[in-house]
Amino acid sequence: MHRFANPARFQRLAASILPWSAAASAILLGAGLYFALFVSPRDYQQGETVRIMYVHVPAAWMALFVYVNVAIASAVALVWRHPLADLAAKAMSPVGATFTLLCLLTGSLWGQPMWGTWWVWDARLTSVLVLFFLYLGHIALVNAFDDPTRGAKSAAILALVGLVNVPIIKLSVDWWNTLHQPASITRLDVPAIDPAMLTPLLLMAAGFLAYFITVTIIRVRAEILERRLRAMRLAQTAEPAGALVGADRL
């Protein structure tokens, strides 16, 4: 675990991954869009609106996946005081919030023509809205204190408490028989979807994942630099007393 605690080692690793993840997200999203918009057929019931699925479903998967990652980073930060985990959680949660917002927005644009409504207080929709508010709360808490370690700690606790919402979102479509349809891909038997529609879906999902890795690396780098800047400023103001504690930690 602590092998990656060293920011210099992280920076080296991140620098070697970044060009690959950036290229992968461009290629996968390009191919995904081509299959989603040109190759895949229209649905026999939903017509062309089924193409919204290729943005909506991967965005929903990423909303949950990123949240689990924020929670894991928060647990690592709280338990092992891993010096990068706090920064990772802070860097990731705006990315997760963006995917959640996209999921809600595209879902609304799909719901209006197919369900006849932009929004219902259905269990799935409501629990995803709660996820969005959890992300907003996390972002706000991280920045709410003058002392960044206090902000990180409060936000980490919120992220872990909010984790209870993840299985609720996943199982909401089975527990409550409301408007949103149940899972068609992530189930134990064969996916209930034609390969012609599964291909663009998985390509878009892989593209979103590569995008998430790319943007997270960029954001964690910025966070590491910000922490180093803060340490340098702290050392500068403490200079007359000769205290340089923390200045060389990063």
Add this chain to the structure above:
Amino acid sequence: MSEFFAMGGYAAFVWPAYGAAAIALIVLLIVSLRTLRAREAEIAKAEGARARAPTDRR
């Protein structure tokens, strides 16, 4: 071609969904990159100031 953009009469729903996704992801990427560049510039400035300071012990 116009048939493609018409999206079977659902253009008003399909294209905003793709457009919103494209805009959100591109804006997030640009903001993240600009923040990183700004931090790098600040670090370079701070390190330069430190190197020039005669009283600095390092």
